Amino acid sequence: xxxxxxxxxxxxxxxxxxxxxxxxxxxxxxxxxxxxxxxxxxxxxxxxxxxxxxxxxxxxxxxxxxxxxxxxxxxxxxxxxxxxxxxxxxxxxxxxxxxxxxxxxxxxxxxxxxxxxxxxxxxxxxxxxxxxxxxxxxxxxxxxxxxxxxxxxxxxxxxxxxxxxxxxxxxxxxxxxxxxxxxxxxxxxxxxxxxxxxxxxxxxxxxxxxxxxxxxxxxxxxxxxxxxxxxxxxxxxxxxxxxxxxxxxxxxxxxxxxxxxxxxxxxxxxxxxxxxxxxxxxxxxxxxxxxxxxxxxxxxxxxxxxxxxxxxxxxxxxxxxxxxxxxxxxxxxxxxxxxxxxxxxxxxxxxxxxxxxxxxxxxxxxxxxxxxxxxxxxxxxxxxxxxxxxxxxxxxxxxxxxxxxxxxxxxxxxxxxxxxxxxxxxxxxxxxxxxxxxxxxxxxxxxxxxxxxxxxxxxxxxxxxxxxxxxxxxxxxxxxxxxxxxxxxxxxxxxxxxxxxxxxxxxxxxxxxxxxxxxxxxxxxxxxxxxxxxxxxxxxxxxxxxxxxxxxxxxxxxxxxxxxxxxxxxxxxxxxxxxxxxxxxxxxxxxxxxxxxxxxxxxxxxxxxxxxxxxxxxxxxxxxxxxxxxxxxxxxxxxxxxxxxxxxxxxxxxxxxxx
Amino acid sequence: xxxxxxxxxxxxxxxxxxxxxxxxxxxxxxxxxxxxxxxxxxxxxxxxxxxxxxxxxxxxxxxxxxxxxxxxxxxxxxxxxxxxxxxxxxxxxxxxxxxxxxxxxxxxxxxxxxxxxxxxxxxxxxxxxxxxxxxxxxxxxxxxxxxxxxxxxxxxxxxxxxxxxxxxxxxxxxxxxxxxxxxxxxxxxxxxxxxxxxxxxxxxxxxxxxxxxxxxxxxxxxxxxxxxxxxxxxxxxxxxxxxxxxxxxxxxxxxxxxxxxxxxxxxxxxxxxxxxxxxxxxxxxxxxxxxxxxxxxxxxxxxxxxxxxxxxxxxx
Numbered sequence: 001x002x003x004x005x006x007x008x009x010x011x012x013x014x015x016x017x018x019x020x021x022x023x024x025x026x027x028x029x030x031x032x033x034x035x036x037x038x039x040x041x042x043x044x045x046x047x048x049x050x051x052x053x054x055x056x057x058x059x060x061x062x063x064x065x066x067x068x069x070x071x072x073x074x075x076x077x078x079x080x081x082x083x084x085x086x087x088x089x090x091x092x093x094x095x096x097x098x099x100x101x102x103x104x105x106x107x108x109x110x111x112x113x114x115x116x117x118x119x120x121x122x123x124x125x126x127x128x129x130x131x132x133x134x135x136x137x138x139x140x141x142x143x144x145x146x147x148x149x150x151x152x153x154x155x156x157x158x159x160x161x162x163x164x165x166x167x168x169x170x171x172x173x174x175x176x177x178x179x180x181x182x183x184x185x186x187x188x189x190x191x192x193x194x195x196x197x198x199x200x201x202x203x204x205x206x207x208x209x210x211x212x213x214x215x216x217x218x219x220x221x222x223x224x225x226x227x228x229x230x231x232x233x234x235x236x237x238x239x240x241x242x243x244x245x246x247x248x249x250x251x252x253x254x255x256x257x258x259x260x261x262x263x264x265x266x267x268x269x270x271x272x273x274x275x276x277x278x279x280x281x282x283x284x285x286x287x288x289x290x291x292x293x294x295x296x297x298x299x300x301x302x303x304x305x306x307x308x309x310x311x312x313x314x315x316x317x318x319x320x321x322x323x324x325x326x327x328x329x330x331x332x333x334x335x336x337x338x339x340x341x342x343x344x345x346x347x348x349x350x351x352x353x354x355x356x357x358x359x360x361x362x363x364x365x366x367x368x369x370x371x372x373x374x375x376x377x378x379x380x381x382x383x384x385x386x387x388x389x390x391x392x393x394x395x396x397x398x399x400x401x402x403x404x405x406x407x408x409x410x411x412x413x414x415x416x417x418x419x420x421x422x423x424x425x426x427x428x429x430x431x432x433x434x435x436x437x438x439x440x441x442x443x444x445x446x447x448x449x450x451x452x453x454x455x456x457x458x459x460x461x462x463x464x465x466x467x468x469x470x471x472x473x474x475x476x477x478x479x480x481x482x483x484x485x486x487x488x489x490x491x492x493x494x495x496x497x498x499x500x501x502x503x504x505x506x507x508x509x510x511x512x513x514x515x516x517x518x519x520x521x522x523x524x525x526x527x528x529x530x531x532x533x534x535x536x537x538x539x540x541x542x543x544x545x546x547x548x549x550x551x552x553x554x555x556x557x558x559x560x561x562x563x564x565x566x567x568x569x570x571x572x573x574x575x576x577x578x579x580x581x582x583x584x585x586x587x588x589x590x591x592x593x594x595x596x597x598x599x600x601x602x603x604x605x606x607x608x609x610x611x612x613x614x615x616x617x618x619x620x621x622x623x624x625x626x627x628x629x630x631x632x633x634x635x636x637x638x639x640x641x642x643x644x645x646x647x648x649x650x651x652x653x654x655x656x657x658x659x
Numbered sequence: 660x661x662x663x664x665x666x667x668x669x670x671x672x673x674x675x676x677x678x679x680x681x682x683x684x685x686x687x688x689x690x691x692x693x694x695x696x697x698x699x700x701x702x703x704x705x706x707x708x709x710x711x712x713x714x715x716x717x718x719x720x721x722x723x724x725x726x727x728x729x730x731x732x733x734x735x736x737x738x739x740x741x742x743x744x745x746x747x748x749x750x751x752x753x754x755x756x757x758x759x760x761x762x763x764x765x766x767x768x769x770x771x772x773x774x775x776x777x778x779x780x781x782x783x784x785x786x787x788x789x790x791x792x793x794x795x796x797x798x799x800x801x802x803x804x805x806x807x808x809x810x811x812x813x814x815x816x817x818x819x820x821x822x823x824x825x826x827x828x829x830x831x832x833x834x835x836x837x838x839x840x841x842x843x844x845x846x847x848x849x850x851x852x853x854x855x856x857x858x859x860x861x862x863x864x865x866x867x868x869x870x871x872x873x874x875x876x877x878x879x880x881x882x883x884x885x886x887x888x889x890x891x892x893x894x895x896x897x898x899x900x901x902x903x904x905x906x907x908x909x910x911x912x913x914x915x916x917x918x919x920x921x922x923x924x925x926x927x928x929x930x931x932x933x934x935x936x937x938x939x940x941x942x943x944x945x946x947x948x949x950x951x952x953x954x955x956x957x958x959x960x961x962x963x964x965x966x967x968x969x970x971x972x973x974x975x
Contacts, residue, residue, distance in 0.1 A: 129726065136725070
């Protein structure tokens with residue numbers, strides 16, 4: 001940084017307007033990055049920024065080197081201590097923002113400001129590596145406005161204006177640049193594989209987890225962000241069929257349920273299925289950094305680059321790090337695994353010994369009571385949940401070692417994971433093969449966009465029991481307690497237990513706004529190399545290769561250059577009809593050899609013309625008189641007389657003198 | 660470094676006349692149009708495009724479409740700023756130039772009048788070392804420049820550069836202005852020398868009457884009130900005389916004559932006459948000037964002074 005100080009004395013110091021705008025730019029960059037920097041770094045940088053602004057406002061002067069150098073060292077040390085290294089997304093961003101603010105300390109000349117603005121543009125771009133949603137992008141683009149205004153403020157001799165007004169021309173410039181930017185965005189060839197190592201995604205996985213222990217869904221249930229969007233070919237399924245399966249969990253250890261990656265059945269082929277009715281649909285999934293792809297109910301085949309597991313869950317070959325779209329066909333009425341093999345039956349009945357004695361006792365009692373009728377036992381359990389004084393809450397009382405016993409006979413409150421867990425344990429204790437399934441249920445049907453919006457808060461857990469002749473049957477014990485959880489969705493079930501910002505009208509607004517997000521995710525973020533290749537499909541070109549894209553880009557740019565040049569070269573002539581009329585007369589006279597000389601007034605010229613063309617002397621003198629009157633007797637020539645003059649000029653035919 | 664650049668420029672102008680087509684002096688008014696406005700990126704513009712390239716590659720590599728869109732937007736805005744730079748010069752018209760008075764060796768103040776149909780910002784004008792920035796309004800704008808002078812006489816105006824890096828400093832648009840006009844530089848007065856010869860004896864005009872009230876009579880000048888005219892005294896003379904009330908002592912009358920200054924070369928004569936003219940002007944006396952081929956009758960005032968100096972400056 002200190003290497004840039006050469007030749008500073010020759011440049012004039014910048015004025016306060018440019019410096020204020022630069023400070024504003026940097027404050028915006030800092031604000032955009034504040035979310036993912038440690039709070040103490042935010043605070044320190046904000047203090048440095050504010051102090052420098054105040055210091056230069058009071059008296060223009062350099063910051064001594066003994067302040068700048070230690071701060072630079074301190075920043076680097078802080079980043080290394082906090083993150084362990086300086087490469088990677090988070091430490092890189094911290095370093096970029098820190099250096100940007102420190103650059104302000106030595107900003108005195110025009111060149112410093114330009115370097116600072118360029119650097120700020122780069123820092124704005126790095127903010128998009130953390131969040132490329134519509135709102136984040138819009139804010140970053142707005143962040144360009146003070147940057148552009150700073151560059152304008154460096155130019156000399158401008159009309160004075162307020163700070164706010166100086167931001168507006170940048171907006172006009174960006175708006176004018178938008179068409180060309182969109183063209184370039186569409187046609188710049190995407191890389192099918194990165195040039196160098198893709199950034200490490202060291203962020204926590206979001207969405208469903210592959211285990212279900214008490215309380216670990218709670219975070220998800222309060223997360224309002226979209227998880228996926230589903231559009232159906234034809235009518236959407238009714239709300240009580242909107243179950244999206246993700247994980248099928250067989251293993252219970254007394255505390256929670258776990259997904260076992262190795263297939264629990266010996267068969268690696270997916271479980272057989274008899275399909276009665278099926279539906280086609282497409283899911284756009286937000287990045288989860290996991291491999292599981294939620295599907296509506298039971299899918300019939302896996303999409304490309306994904307595999308169907310033994311229990312018909314779908315797993316992608318690679319973790320989903322970018323928004324992903326996939327098409328599927330799922331069964332809505334079916335018989336899954338009509339015959340159960342011994343191994344699956346054993347797994348589906350396994351319970352850890354020494355837990356939940358009262359539950360076991362209740363299950364045995366039911367078995368004795370209903371004999372071989374498994375369906376009756378299921379109904380009995382659902383009746384217990386419905387009539388046994390159970391309630392739905394997102395903040396249940398904690399459970400002890402015998403969690404299911406405590407829940408069934410003690411607290412009697414909880415949400416989907418408590419109910420599905422307790423129900424499955426009850427079924428297994430009663431000798432019915434059962435398993436827990438987690439995924440999403442419900443979603444908001446966006447009428448305008450024609451798609452189903454599923455949020456993380458729609459996460460759900462339910463059970464599947466195996467009944468002879470019917471295969472695996474979905475049973476949702478939560479629905480027995482709180483039917484609106486299934487028919488209306490998670491938010492309705494939670495009642496007033498949700499934060500204020502999730503109240504009805506706001507939620508409705510958010511649901512409607514989501515169509516814009518969907519459009520953004522689909523049209524902008526999801527526009528990858530594959531979609532780009534299919535860009536010209538409507539025009540009959542199946543595969544648009546790089547050369548084609550380059551030609552299109554060049555042609556499009558030429559078009560915009562032509563439009564831009566037409567604008568730049570357009571001259572708005574002052575509409576002066578009187579002058580135009582006089583010019584017409586001059587041209588007529590010039591053809592007869594009477595040209596107006598430079599600096600000759602109209603009176604002199606027309607008198608000279610009258611002498612040169614004696615045949616039309618009277619006519620010319622009359623024209624001169626009316627011209628002089630129109631020009632000098634009024635501020636604005638009266639339209640009627642003007643028309644008369646124009647007509648007279650048009651009808652004037654100079655006749656050359658025959659000598 | 661700077662000398663190298665300048666010699667390179669001179670070489671380029673010699674070898675590539677197309678590059679510097681508008682080198683020859685032109686008649687006023689000069690209107691800038693697309694054939695004479697040149698645009699190149701500035702050093703900052705080049706650096707900024709390198710930054711854009713880095714951003715583009717980064718966005719493509721990380722398959723981050725939002726960042727790509729931002730980069731495209733910045734790039735498109737930069738390209739658009741090139742057109743704005745062009746437009747800030749296009750259509751600007753230098754309508755006339757007015758030169759002030761200056762003595763050789765001292766800077767001469769030039770006033771350039773520009774016409775513009777629309778407001779513009781941050782136009783800069785370079786004339787040698789003198790650089791000014793101005794913002795033409797929607798009508799005429801006057802720009803003052805100082806032109807260094809060396810010797811007396813007609814001095815043609817040098818080539819001026821009109822340029823702008825508006826709006827973002829990424830592109831520099833420029834055009835040459837070389838008006839076919841010259842300014843007149845007055846001769847430098849000598850530092851010290853003998854006073855002019857004793858003023859001519861015009862006692863005839865002075866103290867015609869030794870009356871008490873009336874101090875003197877003097878020649879009539881345009882603008883003197885009529886009632887001050889001494890009609891009786893005038894009748895005896897070939898021109899009108901005016902009663903001069905105010906002054907106890909009359910204005911001296913100097914007759915400056917080229918022929919009286921023998922024995923020194925012509926530049927020294929001019930310098931001496933220039934000093935006398937300045938002194939006479941400072942003393943507010945009447946003076947006349949005789950020069951070879953030019954006789955300026957007696958008079959006073961700044962216009963008279965300028966006329967005499969102009970005549971001196973124009974001597975061969």
